[in-house]
Each structure stands twice: as C-alpha cells, then as structure tokens.
Amino acid sequence: MEGVESSSNNGPIASVEPIEQVFDDFELNILKAWMCTVSVNMSMHTREPIRDSKLSGPEWIREILFGHSDRIYETFRMERHVFLNLCDLMKARGWLADSRYIRVDEQVGIFLSMISHKNSNRDLCERFQHSGQTISKYFAKVLQAVLNLAREIIVPPSFDVVPEEILINPKYNPYFKGAIDGTHIHASSSSANDCRVLSAALETHRLQFPRPPPGKYYVVDFGYAATPGFLTPFKGERYHINDFRGRVRQATTARELFNHRHSSLRNVIERSFAVLKNRFFILRHMPSFSIQKQSCIVIACCAIHNYIRDQDKMDKNFSQYGDSEYPFGNAQDEVIDDTSTEEDIEINMLKKRIANQLAIDNNMAEIP
Incomplete structure (x- = not known):
C-alpha cells in the first residue's frame, strides 16, 4: 500500500511506551500532584492588565x-x-x-x-x-x-537696549545699566563630587554670557568680585531690602542709598528665580537622576520659563512676584571684600561716582 511504502521509506517509527511503564506508582503520583498544584496556581493568578482606566x-x-x-x-x-x-x-x-x-x-x-x-x-x-x-x-x-x-x-542680553525696569524708573535711571544674579537649585546626590559637577555645568552655561562693553555692567551681588563689568554693593553697609524697612531705617548715607537701590534693582532677578522655582517643583526637590541629567533639567526649566515669558507676559506667576520691593535674599549674607587691582579700582570708582550722584540728587553728603 502507498501508506506502507511511505513508512518504509522514512525508516522505522519509534515506539512510545505507556507512561505507566516509564514511572513507577510512587513517581507517577508525585507527577500528578505537581501538575494539580500548577493548575490550581495558574487558576488563582489570572493575568489582567494593570493600566485599565477608562480615561487614557x-x-x-x-x-x-x-x-x-x-x-x-x-x-x-x-x-x-x-x-x-x-x-x-x-x-x-x-x-x-x-x-x-x-x-x-x-x-x-x-x-x-x-x-x-x-x-x-x-x-x-x-x-x-x-x-x-x-x-x-x-x-x-x-x-x-x-x-x-x-x-x-536663553541668550545674552542686548547691551544696546536699556532694560524697561531701569528705563522707566527714576530710582534706577540714569544710575544703573543692568542686572544679573544666581540662585540655589536643589541637587539629589550623596556625592560631593557630583554636586560639584552640577555646579560646574550650570556655571559653564552662565559663563556663556559675554563681558559687557565699556560703560555697561551687570549689577551683581556679593557672590562676585568687583571686576570690570560687574558692579557689586559696598562692603560693610546695610544691603538687603529688609534692612531698610520702615521710615526710621531708611538710608542715611550715600553708600547705604547705593546699596538699597542696588539691592532693589537686583531684586528683579531674584524675583525671576522665585517665579522659576515656584513654577517647577522639581527645582526644589530633584529626583535621583544622574547628575548630568539634573543639570539638563535645570536648563530646560529655564528655557520653558523664558518661553512662557515671551508668550504670556501676564502669566499668573509673573504677576504674583511683580512687587519690586518684595523681600528676597538672606539678610545675614555679607558682601565680599573689594580688591585693589588696577581693573578693580576702575569699577570701584564707577561705584563711587554713582553713589555720589545719588547723594547729590537726594541731598546727602558725598563720599570723599
């Protein structure tokens, strides 16, 4: 028959012994018990999707x-x-x-x-x-x-344009020309070296800003040295806005008046960072990403902050921190020492000229 020929051509077919002949009674009972256990376990653990919300x-x-x-x-x-x-x-x-x-x-x-x-x-x-x-x-x-x-x-400022906060406010115009500041961002790391990497990454991004041309400068706090292009407060004088609250605590000298106006102007930048950290919770409580990713997240938050500023100047967060006299900063911070190199003397002389012009306009004694 055709079926027989096919079988003979493919060689002999191996015989399959009954399972009872492979295992003895004891082994067979164990196998049956194991199969029953597996069957019961599978019936008790039916697979079902975990993401089953109707609102995708x-x-x-x-x-x-x-x-x-x-x-x-x-x-x-x-x-x-x-x-x-x-x-x-x-x-x-x-x-x-x-x-x-x-x-x-x-x-x-x-x-x-x-x-x-x-x-x-x-x-x-x-x-x-x-x-x-x-x-x-x-x-x-x-x-x-x-x-x-x-x-x-995130681009450097145009030195050809006087910021509106300065231009329209007689407290600042024509005395001051610009502002810059920094803020502390929470980093999630147990390694001091990782925190230094984050600081270096953010500092590198900030240092892309060019040095101002002659006659222009950044209004900076005690974290900077008094070098050309960076105008610092007077050392050893009252500085923070809280120090001048109330009539009896108003500025009484040219140095104090300079510091008060300087602090008030720099407060514009401090308020910008307050908006930034209030908007993005992650800047206050950074997850345990890699330190490189954390630095990228900080820069990304700044980019979105700037984008919102361009798209919606009436944004609620900007309005919330719109008061130029809103107090920020630590009243215990001290201004760094003024140095005395030739370049530093130049910026300190500019600081003295501004302070004396403020003194003249406010009927105060000039700095000798």
Missing part, C-alpha cells in the same frame, strides 16, 4: 485642554495657548513627532507633569496609563527637545 492618556490630555482654563494652568503651569504653541513649535522644528501610540501633546504633558509637580514615574504611569519604561522614554525625548529650545531662547 490622550483622553485625559483632551479633557484638560478643553476644560476650565484654570485647570490646565494648575496642571501644566502655563495657559492653554502657551501649551499649544509649545507643542506646535516642537513639531514644526522637528524636535518631536507623533508616535504610533503617543501624540506630541501627551509627550509634552508627561514632561510638564514631572517637572511641575511632585510626581514620580509611578504616578505618571497611572495618570497616563503607560508603563514606566514608556514614561521614562518620552520624558527623555522631550527633555532633549527643550534643550534644543534652550539654545535659542
């Missing part, structure tokens, strides 16, 4: 975008039009693109939710209904995109 990430983003205007501000720390413009910019520049499962607005939403609030990766997994790996992936993608934005939007 895209649906939640849509609800936020088209809900009450206060809700999107509370969620993303910016107004609706700023958020949408940011997403459009990211797509237009090719920095972000819709993926198969996650649109750009959701990607940006993940990033902003992380830096704006006390949200962990697990919190965002639940909120956006994605795995922890997916949340980390898109946080990193948006971080890189915002760093691209930072290269365009």
